[in-house]
Amino acid sequence: MATLGPLRFRPILRDYLWGGNRLATELHKPLGTLTRAAESWEIVDHGADQSVVIEGPLAGKTLHQLVGESGPALLGRHVPLTQFPLLFKFLDCCQTLSVQVHPNDAQAAKLTPPDLGKTEAWYVLAAEPGSKVYAGLKTGIDRPMLERAVANGTCAECLHSFEPRVGDCILIEAGTVHALGAGLLVAEIQQASDTTYRLFDWNRVDRDGKPRELHVRQSLATIDFARGPVAAVTPSQVGETNIERLAACDKFVLDRRTVEAAQTITADHRFHILAVIDGNAKLVSESNSRSLHRGETVLVPAATLPAEIVGQGRATVLDMYLP
16 A cells, blocks of 8 residues: 555535536636536545545545555544545535534434534635625524424524624534525535535525425424524634634534744644645645645645645645544
């Protein structure tokens, strides 16, 4: 088996009715035959959805194959796992997404086939004036009230919303009602799950003139009605001056690194997903050195660390890993 170094994968582009063209124009994603794209799946190991290595001696290998063949080197302290546990993506919200909720691990384990739950965190890369996020229910909203609102087409009246700023992070735990609004460009880290219940779709129809399928019964059974409104996370300083903790839960940690001089990613016996969201940087490890531009993502295996991130000018890098 070839030695693991930093791994880059071919993005998987998804075309949904709410997508636009900023994944191509701002994050340099190749659309191929698509005229628009809603999501770019950068790191994924979920059934048939597989990240594929695009360069080096491991080119053509799927992420799932690497988990099976090189688990200790890739996962470090978190071995053994049957699949890579996190999914990272970019989203271009040209229209408002449907109102959704995701199950937790216990609920998702009962599905056929079983799945992981889905806790996620959004990082706002761009926001047009007036763009909103919908995160949680307004205080006092209970199940009968929400059920009536969905039936009446007035679900929005039950949702907590606010206008996010660039750089905001919103942690959406499983069981939280949520939606991304039109005009947002977002990076998302989540559990490796694709189980989504659509509660409400703003009374719209798809490109064939039909309403999209809703999952009202499953949604109502999944929602944590005790959670209430969700606000943007207040960042906290972590160790070095230029590292901020944006989100931390039992599923993942999300840090923001502001990089000018070299920063070391220490050998902490776990993998790191790095995504450059502003500027340009260079990743230097024992095995190689490569430049990373805005919109590029790299998976750094546990055995590859320590490594250095060097800003080429000033760069902002999201750093995501398991607790």
